[in-house]
Amino acid sequence: SPKQLGGVMLLLEETPNHAAFISRASRLRLLWTSTSPLYSPPSSSSSSSSSYNASQQRLPGAIIIGVRKGGTRALLEMLNLHPDVEVAKAEVHFFNVEEHFRRGLDWYRAQMPLTLPAQLTVEKTPGYFAAPQVPARIWDMNPAVRLLLIVRDPAERLVSDYTQVLHNRLTQLKSYQPLEELLLHNGHINRGYKALQRSLYHQHLARWLQVFTRDQIHVVDGDALIRDPFPELRNAERFLDLPPRINPNNFYFNTTKGFYCLLSAGHDKCLDESKGRPHAPLSSLALKKLCRFFRKPNKLFFEMVGRSFSWC
Numbered sequence: 001s002p003k004q005l006g007g008v009m010l011l012l013e014e015t016p017n018h019a020a021f022i023s024r025a026s027r028l029r030l031l032w033t034s035t036s037p038l039y040s041p042p043s044s045s046s047s048s049s050s051s052y053n054a055s056q057q058r059l060p061g062a063i064i065i066g067v068r069k070g071g072t073r074a075l076l077e078m079l080n081l082h083p084d085v086e087v088a089k090a091e092v093h094f095f096n097v098e099e100h101f102r103r104g105l106d107w108y109r110a111q112m113p114l115t116l117p118a119q120l121t122v123e124k125t126p127g128y129f130a131a132p133q134v135p136a137r138i139w140d141m142n143p144a145v146r147l148l149l150i151v152r153d154p155a156e157r158l159v160s161d162y163t164q165v166l167h168n169r170l171t172q173l174k175s176y177q178p179l180e181e182l183l184l185h186n187g188h189i190n191r192g193y194k195a196l197q198r199s200l201y202h203q204h205l206a207r208w209l210q211v212f213t214r215d216q217i218h219v220v221d222g223d224a225l226i227r228d229p230f231p232e233l234r235n236a237e238r239f240l241d242l243p244p245r246i247n248p249n250n251f252y253f254n255t256t257k258g259f260y261c262l263l264s265a266g267h268d269k270c271l272d273e274s275k276g277r278p279h280a281p282l283s284s285l286a287l288k289k290l291c292r293f294f295r296k297p298n299k300l301f302f303e304m305v306g307r308s309f310s311w312c
């Protein structure tokens with residue numbers, strides 16, 4: 001690929017001083033958010049003379065934090081079209097899975113692709129958005145990191161979420177309750193249903209905004225990304241301070257898939273079959289209840305992000 005970094009020696013960075021004390025980090029947080037530029041060097045050693053120009057694995061400068069089933073894979077793959085971007089191919093789940101987090105930042109860095117100093121490393125883990133411990137942990141790694149949040153109609157997201165869990169259970173030959181049994185208790189929306197809670201975007205975003213400034217979080221419209229990806233990618237490039245390199249010719253609509261696929265350097269790529277599965281059915285009455293339930297949370301989310309979406 002045009003982005004491959006052939007024949008360059010791998011030089012691992014020194015371990016940065018990973019936030020040891022929350023209280024100290026909280027104090028620093030105030031200083032950083034008011035004075036620092038959005039990007040900061042991944043670690044002090046990266047600017048030192050001998051290793052500066054070498055390709056290295058670096059901590060991400062931008063992270064797609066969610067939402068689960070929002071279009072995070074499509075967004076990551078589309079950003080990867082940019083010559084100045086390299087992405088972690090697999091979801092890393094570093095900040096939200098204790099076992100991974102305990103392995104420390106060296107382990108996290110080792111999951112990242114090789115990049116040159118001018119390139120931006122991006123990872124995506126949809127589980128970050130709803131996990132309470134994650135914002136402070138990411139801030140401790142890099143308070144100037146840029147965050148991308150791709151959202152989608154929360155009712156549609158919930159059904160997609162259920163469909164994925166159902167699919168996993170069925171492939172493991174395990175039983176699973178019908179969606180309406182989980183969603184409704186005595187005809188009322190069951191607020192305890194996990195997939196419902198993951199769609200309460202305002203609650204999760206409120207926690208991120210206790211740690212990061214609003215301008216560090218770029219909201220991508222996941223429904224718009226499905227309909228016409230290019231404008232969303234142009235906005236993301238702008239947010240990431242990348243020169244505009246992704247263009248409409250990088251996308252073509254694949255009628256068999258029913259989605260846009262990617263074209264780059266003569267290669268085309270569609271997302272795998274786990275994306276765009278037929279959704280589990282939901283009665284129109286249950287959907288109506290769900291949409292009514294989401295009206296207020298959605299309004300709160302729109303106020304927080306300063307824009308609205310045409311959700312049900």
Ligand SMILES: Nc1ncnc2c1ncn2[C@@H]1O[C@H](COP(=O)(O)OS(=O)(=O)O)[C@@H](OP(=O)(O)O)[C@H]1O
Nearest residue numbers: 068069070071072073074160259260271275276277
């Ligand atoms: N271009 C393109 N190709 C295929 N799929 C696309 C694309 N753009 C967005 N999407 C939508 O992405 C949805 C899956 O979201 P995620 O990748 O965030 O899912 S996951 O949380 O990582 O499992 C997936 O949701 P479902 O349709 O519900 O499966 C897709 O609708």
